[in-house]
Amino acid sequence: GAGVSQSPSNKVTEKGKDVELRCDPISGHTALYWYRQSLGQGLEFLIYFQGNSAPDKSGLPSDRFSAERTGGSVSTLTIQRTQQEDSAVYLCASSFPGFRGYTFGSGTRLTVV
């Protein structure tokens, strides 16, 4: 597609439920990243996929968080047993192999009540 597509745009969930966030990167972008941004805070790196290489999961805050990327394209970020501190905007980005910076999607605003 023309841009990075994320869905849903907004998600309200009850504490303890699992959620799945989806990202469809720009066609041809081999690298895909997940960040989250809490209210008034900077961007926190979560996970990075590059082609068929093993992902860099060093930013995942706990084992409740996981992500996968199928076929080198669409990625799903899963948060199990959501907590209120998980409330944030989850941003997906992708980039070309030559890397001239990321293109971000519009984000998923997650609210845990």
Place this chain on the structure above:
Amino acid sequence: QKEVEQNSGPLSVPEGAIASLNCTYSDRGSQSFFWYRQYSGKSPELIMFIYSNGDKEDGRFTAQLNKASQYVSLLIRDSQPSDSATYLCAVNHSGGYQKVTFGTGTKLQVIP
């Protein structure tokens, strides 16, 4: 010490003035430096990247890099009210790695 540091602001400048945004970083091996603009409630948008020491100009924007001082800045000439946003500095990790670390951003307010 944070990996990427920015003054949170707000930085207020009158319309037509030059806005100067600054950023320092800790990883001396970093090779790539980026400036993103983020309007309230929106996603960050890449506006500049710079790899080499010196200045890089694109329209009203100039990025300046000094690797010896581990310092990168963004100048916005002829500031417009539409430039009012938070500006995020981002720095890659050394070793050619594509992951970048973002600063917390500087909020710029351009006063008409």
